[in-house]
Amino acid sequence: MQVAILGCGQLARMLALAGMPLGMRFSFLAENNEDTSAVAGLGLVVPMSDSDRAEDLYEALGRPQVITVEREQCDVTRLQQFIQFCPVHPATDAFYRCQNRWREKQLLVDTAVSHTPCLPVRSRAELDAAVSQFGYPLVIKHTEQGYDGKAQWRLHNAGDADGFAGQAQWESEPTDRVMYLAEPRMAFQREVSFLAVRSIQGEVRFYPPTENVHESGVLLHSVAPAMALPANVLEEARQGLARLMEHLNYVGVMAMECFVSGDQWWVNELAPRVHNSGHWTLQAGLASQFENHLRAIAGWPLGSTQLNGAAGMLNLLGIELDQKTQLEDGASLNWYNKSVRPGRKVGHMVLQDADTDNVRERLLRLKQRIYGQD
Amino acid sequence: MQVAILGCGQLARMLALAGMPLGMRFSFLAENNEDTSAVAGLGLVVPMSDSDRAEDLYEALGRPQVITVEREQCDVTRLQQFIQFCPVHPATDAFYRCQNRWREKQLLVDTAVSHTPCLPVRSRAELDAAVSQFGYPLVIKHTEQGYDGKAQWRLHNAGDADGFAGQAQWESEPTDRVMYLAEPRMAFQREVSFLAVRSIQGEVRFYPPTENVHESGVLLHSVAPAMALPANVLEEARQGLARLMEHLNYVGVMAMECFVSGDQWWVNELAPRVHNSGHWTLQAGLASQFENHLRAIAGWPLGSTQLNGAAGMLNLLGIELDQKTQLEDGASLNWYNKSVRPGRKVGHMVLQDADTDNVRERLLRLKQRIYGQD
Numbered sequence: 001m002q003v004a005i006l007g008c009g010q011l012a013r014m015l016a017l018a019g020m021p022l023g024m025r026f027s028f029l030a031e032n033n034e035d036t037s038a039v040a041g042l043g044l045v046v047p048m049s050d051s052d053r054a055e056d057l058y059e060a061l062g063r064p065q066v067i068t069v070e071r072e073q074c075d076v077t078r079l080q081q082f083i084q085f086c087p088v089h090p091a092t093d094a095f096y097r098c099q100n101r102w103r104e105k106q107l108l109v110d111t112a113v114s115h116t117p118c119l120p121v122r123s124r125a126e127l128d129a130a131v132s133q134f135g136y137p138l139v140i141k142h143t144e145q146g147y148d149g150k151a152q153w154r155l156h157n158a159g160d161a162d163g164f165a166g167q168a169q170w171e172s173e174p175t176d177r178v179m180y181l182a183e184p185r186m187a188f189q190r191e192v193s194f195l196a197v198r199s200i201q202g203e204v205r206f207y208p209p210t211e212n213v214h215e216s217g218v219l220l221h222s223v224a225p226a227m228a229l230p231a232n233v234l235e236e237a238r239q240g241l242a243r244l245m246e247h248l249n250y251v252g253v254m255a256m257e258c259f260v261s262g263d264q265w266w267v268n269e270l271a272p273r274v275h276n277s278g279h280w281t282l283q284a285g286l287a288s289q290f291e292n293h294l295r296a297i298a299g300w301p302l303g304s305t306q307l308n309g310a311a312g313m314l315n316l317l318g319i320e321l322d323q324k325t326q327l328e329d330g331a332s333l334n335w336y337n338k339s340v341r342p343g344r345k346v347g348h349m350v351l352q353d354a355d356t357d358n359v360r361e362r363l364l365r366l367k368q369r370i371y372g373q374d
Numbered sequence: 375m376q377v378a379i380l381g382c383g384q385l386a387r388m389l390a391l392a393g394m395p396l397g398m399r400f401s402f403l404a405e406n407n408e409d410t411s412a413v414a415g416l417g418l419v420v421p422m423s424d425s426d427r428a429e430d431l432y433e434a435l436g437r438p439q440v441i442t443v444e445r446e447q448c449d450v451t452r453l454q455q456f457i458q459f460c461p462v463h464p465a466t467d468a469f470y471r472c473q474n475r476w477r478e479k480q481l482l483v484d485t486a487v488s489h490t491p492c493l494p495v496r497s498r499a500e501l502d503a504a505v506s507q508f509g510y511p512l513v514i515k516h517t518e519q520g521y522d523g524k525a526q527w528r529l530h531n532a533g534d535a536d537g538f539a540g541q542a543q544w545e546s547e548p549t550d551r552v553m554y555l556a557e558p559r560m561a562f563q564r565e566v567s568f569l570a571v572r573s574i575q576g577e578v579r580f581y582p583p584t585e586n587v588h589e590s591g592v593l594l595h596s597v598a599p600a601m602a603l604p605a606n607v608l609e610e611a612r613q614g615l616a617r618l619m620e621h622l623n624y625v626g627v628m629a630m631e632c633f634v635s636g637d638q639w640w641v642n643e644l645a646p647r648v649h650n651s652g653h654w655t656l657q658a659g660l661a662s663q664f665e666n667h668l669r670a671i672a673g674w675p676l677g678s679t680q681l682n683g684a685a686g687m688l689n690l691l692g693i694e695l696d697q698k699t700q701l702e703d704g705a706s707l708n709w710y711n712k713s714v715r716p717g718r719k720v721g722h723m724v725l726q727d728a729d730t731d732n733v734r735e736r737l738l739r740l741k742q743r744i745y746g747q748d
Contacts, residue, residue, distance in 0.1 A: 001697075017394060021656075023695045023709035023721075025415075041399075043415065282395075285659025285682070285726060287706065300697045304704040304726075308659070308682050321397045323375075323674045330678040332661065335397035347397075352659060352678070 001298055004029060004061040006079065007070035008036040008045060010336035010345065011274050014282065015070065016042040018290035024298070027061040031074070038336045054081035066297050068252065072099045072272055089251040089297035094272035097248070101143040102178040104270055111247050113240035115267040116259065121180040124165050130182035131161060137185040140164060143178055152217070154185070186266065188259035192226045193277040194237050197253045197292040197302055198245045205305045206238055207289065210277045212257070218343070221363055222277045222313045223356055224284075230263040237265055244270070253278070253293040276348075280311035283332045283350040310356040312363040316347040319370055331366055375672055378403060378435040380453065381444035382410040382419060384710035384719065385648050385664075388656065389444065390416040392664035398672070401435040405448070412710045428455035440671050442626065446473045446646055463625040463671035468646035471622070475517040476552040482641055485621050487614035489641040490633065495554040498539050504556035505535060511559040514538060517552050526591070528559070560640065562633035566600045567651040568611050571627045571666040571676055572619045579679045580612055581663065584651045586631070592717070595737055596651045596687045597730055598658075604637040611639055618644070627652070627667040650722075654685035657706040657724040684730040686737040690721040693744055705740060 003019060005012045006029045016026040016039060026043035030036050036045045046060045058064070067088045069079065076096045082088050097107045108115040119130045121140060131138055138161070142151035155161050168180065191214065195207040208225035229237075241256045255275030257268045278289040287295070287303020295302055316326075320340050326333050326349060335347040351366060353359045377393060379386040380403045390400040390413060400417035404410050410419045420434045432438070441462045443453065450470045456462050471481045482489040493504045495514060505512055512535070516525035529535050543553065565588065569581040582599035603611075615630045629649030631642045652663035661669070661677020669676050690700075694714050700707050700723060709721040725740060727733045 017391060020391060020711075021706075021708040022697060022701075023707070023711070041415070041417065283659065285657065287704070291706075295697075295701060298697065301701045301703075303701065303706065308728075323396060323669075323672065327396075327669060327675045327677065329675075330661070332395075332665075332677065333397070334395040337394075337397070354682075 001025070001066075002027065002062050002064045003294065003298070004064035004067045005039075005070055006067065006074055007031070008034055008039045009070055010038050010338070010347075011070035013038040013042065013336060014279075014288075014290045014334070015068070015274065015294060018282075018288055019294045022291065022294060022298075022300075024294060025062070027064060029057065029061065029067075035338065037338050040337065048078075054078070055085070058082060058085045068293070068297050069095065070273060074099070087297070090254070090272050091249050091251070094248045094250055094254075098270050098272045099144065100178075101141055102181055103143075105181070107244070107247075107270075108267055111240070111243045113244060113267055114236065114265055116183050116186055118181045118183045120178040121168075121182045122175060122178060123170055127161060127165055127168075127182065131155075131158075134182065134184035136160075139183045139185050140180050141183065143181055150217070186259050186261075186268075188261045188266075190226070190260045191268070192229065192237075192258050192260050192265075193222075193275065194241050194256045194258065195253060195275060195278045195281075195289060196238070196241050196245065196256075197289070197296050197305065198242075198250050199296045199302050200251050200299045202246070203302060204242045204245060205292070205302050206241075207278060207281060207286075207305045208307050209234065209237070210280070212277050218315070218317060218345075219276050220315055220317070221367065222280060223359055223363065224280050224307060224311050225356065227356070229260065232263055233260060233265045240267070248272075252296045253289045276315065276345075277313075279334065279348050280313040280350050281305075281307075282334060284309075284311040284352055309352060309354050310359040312351045312353075312356075312359040312366075314349045314351075314363060314366055314370065315345055316349065316370065318342040318344050319346065321347070325369065328369070329362060329366065375399070375440075376401065376436050376438045377668065377672070378438035378441045379413075379444055380441065380448055381405070382408055382413045383444055384412050384712070384721075385444035387412040387416065387710060388653075388662075388664045388708070389442070389648065389668060392656075392662055393668045396665070396668060396672075396674075398668060399436070401438060403431065403435065409712065411712050414711065422452075428452070429459070432456060432459045442667070442671050443469065444647060448473070461671075464628070464646050465623050465625070468622045468624055468628075472644050472646045473518065474552075475515055476555055477517075478644055479555070481618070481621075481644075485614070485617045487618060487641055488610065488639055490557050490560055492555045492557045494552040495542075495556045496549060496552060497544055501535060501539055501542075501556065505529075505532075508556065508558035510534075513557045513559050514554050515557065517555055524591070560633050560635075560642075562635045562640075564600070564634045565642070566603065566611075566632050566634050566639075567596075567649065568615050568630045568632065569627060569649060569652045569655075569663060570612070570615050570619065570630075571663070571670050571679065572616075572624050573670050573676050574625050574673045576620070577676060578616045578619060579666070579676050580615070581652060581655060581660075581679045582681050583608065583611070584654070586651050592689070592691060592719075593650050594689055594691070595741065596654060597733055597737065598654050598681060598685050599730065601730070603634065606637055607634060607639045614641070622646075626670045627663045650689065650719075651687075653708070653722050654687040654724050655679075655681075656708060658683075658685040658726055683726060683728050684733040686725045686727075686730075686733040686740075688723045688725075688737060688740055688744065689719055690723065690744065692716040692718050693720065695721070699743065702743070703736060703740065 145151040211226035519525040585600035
C-alpha cells in the first residue's frame with residue numbers, strides 16, 4: 001500500500017518507520033520549502049507549489065491509496081482537492097476546525113466537551129470585556145498562529161493590556177473573523193493528554209492518559225499512565241474525545257490536551273494527528289500511535305493500546321546527538337535526523353519500567369543527564 | 375553514524391529500521407546478484423563483484439564507521455580486507471568458525487560447551503564407523519551447505535547408508551577437510567534458543583530463552599520465555615554462550631540453538647548474528663535484538679533485554695500479504711518487502727500477552743488463521 005503524507009517533519013518520519021514493517025511504502029508532500037531532512041531516504045519527497053495541479057501532485061506522489069497529514073497547519077483547500085483521487089484521513093474538516101483556535105472552541109461547544117472558557121477579542125472593547133469577565137492574569141492567543149507557546153500573551157495588569165492593544169492587528173471594520181481570543185489563566189494542577197484512534201468502521205480505542213510537563217510552553221516530558229484520575233474525569237474525557245471523533249467522522253489518531261484540577265477538567269487544545277505526548281507508545285510494547293494511525297487510515301484492524309507497566313518520554317530540545325551518554329540506563333532514543341538549533345525538537349527518549357514511580361525517578365535522572373542540573 | 379551491512383535480506387532490513395531512530399544511516403553490500411528488495415529505499419545498495427577492491431567498496435559504502443553482517447555464509451577473506459578501514463563486528467573468526475559445521479563443533483569443544491556428539495564423515499569407512507558408534511537413525515549434514523534443514527540426510531538403515539555413500543562427494547585422497555559430519559538423532563523434548571548481546575567492553579546481556587517449533591526443518595513459531603528450564607540448563611547454557619562470545623571476542627548479538635531433554639541440553643547450532651528466534655524482541659517493549667546488536671557494534675550502552683509478560687512469533691512462509699486478516703486480534707506484522715514464493719520467509723507476526731499460556735493459545739489461532747486448519 002502506497003501512503004502519502006503531507007508534511008516532512010518528525011511525525012512523518014515516525015509514521016513511515018512504523019508503516020514499513022506493515023508493508024506500506026511512503027511518499028511525502030513538502031510545503032513551502034520546508035526542511036525535509038527528517039524523511040530523507042524514507043520515500044519520494046514531492047515539493048508542492050501553489051501552481052501545481054492536484055492531479056499532477058497525486059501522480060508525482062505515486063498514486064497513493066490514502067493521504068494523511070502530520071500537522072494541523074495545512075492548506076485545507078489543497079487537501080480537499082485530493083479527495084477526488086483517494087481518501088484523505090483524517091477528514092479535512094478536522095484540520096479546518098483545529099487550525100483556528102476559535103473554530104476549535106466552537107467545535108468543543110458543538111460537541112458539549114468541557115473546555116477552558118474564552119471570549120473573542122476583535123477590538124479594544126472586546127479586550128476590555130474579557131478583562132472584566134475573566135480578570136487578570138488574562139491569556140491572549142492568536143487564533144491561527146503559534147504552537148509550543150508561541151503567539152501567546154499573558155496580561156497581568158492594565159499596562160500589559162494597553163501594551164497588547166497597541167501592537168494587536170485589529171481589523172479596521174467589525175468582522176466575524178476572530179484573530180485573538182482571551183482565556184482566564186486556569187488554576188490547574190495537572191496537564192493530561194488523551195489519545196485515541198478511530199477506525200474507518202468507527203471503533204475507538206484509547207491509550208492510557210498521559211501526564212505532561214511543559215516548560216516555556218513546550219512539552220518537555222510525559223509519563224504514562226497519568227496518576228490516577230477521578231473516575232468522572234477519565235470517563236467524561238474519553239466520552240468527549242469519542243464524541244469529537246464521531247462528530248468529525250474522524251479516522252486515525254487524535255490527541256486532546258486537558259487541564260485537570262481535582263475532579264474538574266477542561267480541554268486546552270486538540271491535535272488532529274499523532275502527538276508528542278504519545279511518543280512513548282513507540283517503545284512500550286503495544287501498537288504505537290503511529291502504527292495505529294496507519295492501521296486506521298488503511299482500513300485495517302486496530303492494534304493494542306494497552307500499556308503494561310509505565311513509560312516516560314523526554315523531548316530532546318536543541319540537544320546534540322550523543323548516543324554514548326543518551327542510551328545509558330536502558331533509555332531508548334528516537335533521533336529525527338534534523339539539524340540542531342537552540343530549543344528545536346530534534347529527538348526524544350523513552351524509558352520504561354514496572355510502575356510510574358520508577359519511571360518518574362529515572363526520568364528525573366535522565367533529564368539531569370541531558371539538560372544538566374538546573 | 376554510517377553503518378554498512380553485508381547482505382540485503384530481512385535481517386539487514388530490520389537492522390536498518392531499528393537503527394534509524396538511533397541516528398544511524400545505512401548502506402548495504404550485495405553479494406552475487408542477491409535479491410535486494412528487502413532493503414530497497416533504506417540506504418545505498420552497493421553490488422560486490424570478485425574484482426572489486428576493498429578500498430573502492432568501502433568508499434562506495436559511504437566510508438562506514440562500522441561494518442556488520444547479516445548472514446554466516448559470507449566471504450570471510452573479503453570481510454577481513456575491510457578491517458584496515460573500519461571495525462568489522464562480529465569478529466570475522468566467528469563467521470569462519472560458524473559457516474562450517476565441523477569447525478563450529480571444534481569451537482564448542484574448545485570452549486567446553488555441551489553439544490550434540492558427532493563424527494567426521496570423509497569416507498565410506500568413516501560413515502560405517504559413525505553407524506557403529508551412533509546406530510540408526512543417523513543424521514548426516516553437509517558441513518558448509520544448507521540451512522533450514524537443507525543438505526541433510528536421515529539414514530534409517532543400511533540401505534539408506536548405501537544410498538548416501540553412493541551420492542556423497544568423497545575426496546579421492548585422505549584429507550583434513552570434513553565435508554560431511556554424522557550425528558545421532560537426538561531424542562530431545564524441546565528446542566530452545568538462547569540469545570545474547572555482548573558489548574565492546576565485554577558486557578553480556580541475555581534475552582529470555584525462546585522455545586521454538588520447527589516444521590520440515592524451518593522455524594515456524596517461537597514463544598518467549600520458554601517454559602521453565604531446569605536451573606542447571608539455564609545456567610550452563612548462559613555461561614556457555616558467554617564463554618563462546620568471550621572466546622571469539624564477539625561484539626553484537628549471537629544465537630545458540632539447543633536441544634533440551636529433562637536436565638540435559640546440547641547446542642545444535644550457532645548463529646553469529648541476529649536470529650529468527652529473536653524476532654519477537656521487536657515488539658515486546660524492550661530493546662530489540664536488532665537495536666542491541668547495533669548498540670553493541672557502535673560501542674554504545676546496551677538496552678534492556680528483559681521481557682514483561684510473554685511474546686509469540688509466527689513466521690510467514692510463502693504467505694501473501696493481507697493486512698486486513700493478518701492484523702486481527704492485536705497481532706503485529708513485519709513484512710520483508712520480498713516477493714512471495716512457496717515456503718519463502720516473507721515476514722513474521724508477533725503476539726504479546728500477559729503469560730505464555732495466553733500467547734500459545736492466540737498463536738495457535740493465528741497459525742490456523744494464516745495457514746488453515748491442517
